[in-house]
Structures are given as structure tokens and as C-alpha cells.
Amino acid sequence: MRCTLGVDIGTSSSKGVLVDADGVILASATRAHEVSRPRPGRVEMDGRVWWDEFAALARELVAAAPDAEIVSVGVSGMGPCILLADEHDEPVRDAILYGVDTRATAQIERMTTELGVDDIVRIGGSTLTSQAGGPKMVWVADEEPEVWTRARRLFMPASWLVRRLTGAYVLDHQSASQVSPLYEIEAERWHEPFWDRYAERIERPSLTWAGDVAGTVTAEASALTGIPAGTPVITGTIDAWTEAVSVGAHEVGDLMLMYGTTMFMVFTNSVATGNETLRTPSMWTTAGAFLGTRNLAGGLSTSGALTAWLKDLTDADYPQLLAEADASGPGARGLLMLPYFAGERTPIQDPDARGVIAGLTLEHTRGDLYRAALEATALGVRHNVETMRAAGADIRRIVAVGGGTQGRLWLQIVSDVTGLVQEVPATTIGASYGAAFLAAVAIADAEAPQITDWNPVAETVTPRAELRDRYDTLFDRYVRLYGGTRDIVHELAADQRGAAGPPSASIDPTTLEAEAS
Known part of the structure; x- marks a missing residue:
């Protein structure tokens, strides 16, 4: 039976599903976790947990359906998060989470003054707020310079899983557009002048779309997860967008x-x-x-x-x-x-x-x-x-x-x-289901599946x-x-x-x- 596997790394838990070609969930699994709140306004998580939980979920799902043939893998995760890693892909600090982490107020104000609101909005689409990834990177450079000097790569939960599964260093356009102001919204590319000004030491990840195949599962990742080597893995994106896909x-x-x-x-x-x-x-x-x-x-x-x-x-x-x-x-x-x-x-x-x-x-x-x-x-x-x-x-x-x-x-x-x-x-299980759907579409030989067939409307709520x-x-x-x-x-x-x-x-x-x- 051909199946796709989808995993989402959320704020309070990681969830995985194994889905057949018709969208039926054959198995699901969850791992609860907690974020760290070291000080008011700071919300963090050890990025290594994301991979550990993915591997555990994958093994559980594979064991739950031994007859399943996993033909593709979908990934998703909370965001925008800022996980910085060194040249060996070892995290240099815990990941700084999305807009619930409000530590970078001073950096937001400074960057807004330096760049000007008009240029920030014209290039990136939005003003700088606690949701923006760029100021959080600058916060690390300002407040933890010894950490910043070791940082070489930028990850979010989905791209971290892709890196561990395939070795590819990629980020989807949607996630990248929330690393404001380092992404050009109309040109759909990194804005090199702003990147070089604020994140020059960080290697820019290649940009792809959420449903694109980023690579295939390596032998090492296969041994840790039970997913066959050579299985395609999509780039994935932030959970809210994968949730939208799921419905x-x-x-x-x-x-x-x-x-x-x-x-x-x-x-x-x-x-x-x-x-x-x-x-x-x-x-x-x-x-x-x-x-x-x-x-x-x-x-x-x-x-x-x-x-x-x-x-x-x-x-x-x-x-x-x-x-x-x-x-x-x-x-x-x-x-x-x-x-x-x-x-x-x-x-x-x-x-x-x-x-x-x-x-x-x-x-x-x-x-x-x-x-x-x-x-x-x-x-x-x-x-x-x-x-x-x-x-x-x-x-x-x-x-x-x-x-x-x-x-x-x-x-x-x-x-x-x-x-x-x-x-x-x-089905309202959410982002993991959407990731599985994107993975199924990515490797469709002929007519791609439709989410309306996988997941029809069950009820309406009227005011x-x-x-x-x-x-x-x-x-x-x-x-x-x-x-x-x-x-x-x-x-x-x-x-x-x-x-x-x-x-x-x-x-x-x-x-x-x-x-x-």
C-alpha cells in the first residue's frame, strides 16, 4: 500500500500521520513537549528535540503499518523560528520562536530607523514586529556575540528536518518571507544588501516552494527513522500554511x-x-x-x-x-x-x-x-x-x-x-496531514490528488x-x-x-x- 508520511513540529507537541493514497489516516502519533520561557518575553526550544521527535514518530508510524510503502515524506513546523547552527550543523543556541518571543524590541526600533519604514515595507512587505526573523538574528549578534561568531546556517523546524533527512540546505519562500527584512516579497528572493548588512556570516539557504522535493532520505537518516533510503522529502513550510493546505x-x-x-x-x-x-x-x-x-x-x-x-x-x-x-x-x-x-x-x-x-x-x-x-x-x-x-x-x-x-x-x-x-x-488533525498531502502531490505520476477528495467539509457553523x-x-x-x-x-x-x-x-x-x- 503506497503511503505518505507527514510530521509537524508544533509549539506544544509534534504530530505525525501515515496516510494512504485516498487520504485515509492509517496511523497517527504524538510527542508532547514544552517550550522554555527563561525570562518574560523570551520563548525558546532546543532544536535538537525536533529531530529526535521526528525520528521517534517515524519509527512508531512505520511499526504501526508494516505493510505500508512510504513513497514520500512531508514536513512542517511552527514559525518563523530562528535556529542558528555552526558549520557542522550543531545548534549554537536554543531556537528563538515566532512572534510570541518579543525580545528583539530594541533591534526592531534600530533597524527601522536605519532602513526606513518605507523601504522595509516595499522590499519585505511588512513592518518589523516581534514576528520578524531578521531582528531576532540581530539580537543574537548584539547580545550573544560569542554565539553569533559560531553561527553559519539558519534553520526553521521544517528545514531542520529536511537537512537531517536529506542533507539539503533549503528554506521555502513562505518561511523566508518572514525573515523580514531580508527577503524581497515581489522578486521572491533574498535581498542581498540587507542580508549582507545584518547576517553576512550566515550562509543563505537555497529557496524553493513548500511542495517541491528538496532531496531524498539518506542511508544514515533511514537507519534512524525506518524510512527507506531514497524516499523523496518535500521542502515543507510553517505549520499555519500547511494547516491551510490540509483543509x-x-x-x-x-x-x-x-x-x-x-x-x-x-x-x-x-x-x-x-x-x-x-x-x-x-x-x-x-x-x-x-x-x-x-x-x-x-x-x-x-x-x-x-x-x-x-x-x-x-x-x-x-x-x-x-x-x-x-x-x-x-x-x-x-x-x-x-x-x-x-x-x-x-x-x-x-x-x-x-x-x-x-x-x-x-x-x-x-x-x-x-x-x-x-x-x-x-x-x-x-x-x-x-x-x-x-x-x-x-x-x-x-x-x-x-x-x-x-x-x-x-x-x-x-x-x-x-x-x-x-x-x-x-479531518482537522492539521499541519501533519497537510504535509502528507503536499508530499503525495509532489510525487504524483499522473493526476495529482485533490484535497477536496481527501478532506471534504463535514459541517458548517452559522452565526x-x-x-x-x-x-x-x-x-x-x-x-x-x-x-x-x-x-x-x-x-x-x-x-x-x-x-x-x-x-x-x-x-x-x-x-x-x-x-x-
Whole structure:
């Protein structure tokens, strides 16, 4: 039986699937892990764990289906991450993770001053924020010069796995476009002047597209993983984009909502059909997973991480909390929460934002708090959607994916708050499934498989019209609550760092209110 193997390295776990030619999952496996948070605003992970977990997952999947013939391998991972390695491909430090790591504020400000906002946006597509990879590389050069002198290569989870599996040193265009400002969005290539200025000692990885074959499994990698030597391996990309592939949400006009530890949104546009590359200072403009596509993307720094925090804090299980949140009802009995417990990415781009719970009384329960948390993430999604639309995004279709889609209440709240119909596919396992699909397409001899055949829509979630006015009012309060508490929470964030830090690279709240209106 011909099968493809897909593995995704996520924030809280690594997941693998073995999928047959019709898209049926024959076996799946997971390895849980934790990221390191050595100081407020810093989120890291030992990159060597990515390979160790891939190898363990591959062996488990191979053993689970001994009759399977693995014909290709797909890889995916969280990002953009910055894993620097020496000339022997040994990591010189733990990987610095994506926008949840906010350490490079000073570098963002300095590079923006040196290069100018106009040139940064013209060349790279986006302003520099905590999501950008370039400032994090510069942070290493500034703060850890002895580490920087040993660094020679740049990896992200997917490209690290490709290197270990095949020996190829590549990075996909989508991931590269998030190493801002070192990538040219329109020319789809590294921007050599900026690269040489800020990362001259790092060898530039070759650029390919996510579904391209990067190489084949070496004999050494085969011995460690059980995957036959010579098996093709695709380049892969960042998990949110592979998730979009897994549910077919990568056509022009599609918006993918990824429910996970964080929340991620990807809107797809195509410059091949004459559309413009959309740009707005409060979102991320990136290359797409496929040639000729562009994305306007955004992400909340917490979603599942926030509900998990409440679960641990209250010592309750998810079924209990969901039942109590459902009983609490729309509006959480007068509670309003800002979900910025790890700073916030889009659209406020504020690493010093913090969580706020407004309206608390002695009568409120943990169910009210949990309901307010679910509504907070939904309000965050609406803030992103309205900002995308203000930038020109013609959102025609919404597709939900990720572990959070297993809870109907959360899906319903997001639809009620945003006013959007969400399509939920039959398989929501996510990026590992999308990686397996890309791997199947890459080696198709004749007609390539279609994701609509592999993974059809299973249900739709429709907003309840009677709640529209209530959530419109709550959204207005949500935007104003950030503006009203911003200065105080910035002072608290400075206290948490132990000393006054530099001003946040955030956007003025009056601009946000205008965008949201």
C-alpha cells in the first residue's frame, strides 16, 4: 500500500500521520513537549528535540503499518523560528520562536530607523514586529556575540528536518518571507544588501516552494527513522500554511482560522491573477505556500494557551469548563477579557500588552471566566478580520482547523462574534496531514490528488443573528479597553522585566479603533 508520511513540529507537541493514497489516516502519533520561557518575553526550544521527535514518530508510524510503502515524506513546523547552527550543523543556541518571543524590541526600533519604514515595507512587505526573523538574528549578534561568531546556517523546524533527512540546505519562500527584512516579497528572493548588512556570516539557504522535493532520505537518516533510503522529502513550510493546505483553504479569497495554542489566520491572494500584494502595518504580508500567491496573515499570541492556563488554575477538566461556560451565556455575565497574556501580535503588534479581566465581582464563577476567555479570543479574531478587510482583503470563505475545532462551543462563539460562517472539514488533525498531502502531490505520476477528495467539509457553523447587536457592543468595548489600559499594563510589563524597558513597538490605539470601525 503506497503511503505518505507527514510530521509537524508544533509549539506544544509534534504530530505525525501515515496516510494512504485516498487520504485515509492509517496511523497517527504524538510527542508532547514544552517550550522554555527563561525570562518574560523570551520563548525558546532546543532544536535538537525536533529531530529526535521526528525520528521517534517515524519509527512508531512505520511499526504501526508494516505493510505500508512510504513513497514520500512531508514536513512542517511552527514559525518563523530562528535556529542558528555552526558549520557542522550543531545548534549554537536554543531556537528563538515566532512572534510570541518579543525580545528583539530594541533591534526592531534600530533597524527601522536605519532602513526606513518605507523601504522595509516595499522590499519585505511588512513592518518589523516581534514576528520578524531578521531582528531576532540581530539580537543574537548584539547580545550573544560569542554565539553569533559560531553561527553559519539558519534553520526553521521544517528545514531542520529536511537537512537531517536529506542533507539539503533549503528554506521555502513562505518561511523566508518572514525573515523580514531580508527577503524581497515581489522578486521572491533574498535581498542581498540587507542580508549582507545584518547576517553576512550566515550562509543563505537555497529557496524553493513548500511542495517541491528538496532531496531524498539518506542511508544514515533511514537507519534512524525506518524510512527507506531514497524516499523523496518535500521542502515543507510553517505549520499555519500547511494547516491551510490540509483543509483546502489556500485558494484566492480563502481565510484559514487555526485553533491551537495560539490562533492564526491566513488570507490568500494571488498576484498571478493581477491582484495587488496587500500591505497594512498591523498585519503580516508574506509569500504564499505556492508560486504566485501572497498572504495577509495575523495571529493571537494566546488562545489554547489561555484556556489551558485557566484549566490548570481552576483544577477543572475541559468538559466541566465548557459546560459551565455554556451555562454562563453570551457576555459571560458582564465580564470582558483582553487575551494578551503573552503580549499580542496582530493587529496591535504590542509585545508589552498584558491580559486584562474587566467587570469582576464576587458573584462570578470559573465558568464565567472560561466563557470570557473564549469570547476574548473570538474578539481577537474579529479584530484581525476587520483589519484585513480594511486593507482590501476580499474574504469569501472561512475554514476552521486545529485541535480547538473539537469543541463546538468555541466554534459557535467565534462565528457569533465575527458574524462569519465557518466550514469545518472532516479531518482537522492539521499541519501533519497537510504535509502528507503536499508530499503525495509532489510525487504524483499522473493526476495529482485533490484535497477536496481527501478532506471534504463535514459541517458548517452559522452565526446567530440575535446575538449580533450584543457582540457588536462587546467588540466596541474590547477595542476601547485596550486603549484605556495600555499605558498601565506597559508599566506593569516593565516591572515584570525587573526594570524599565524600551517603549513597545506597538500601534497607536486610535489607529486601531479607526481600522476596526
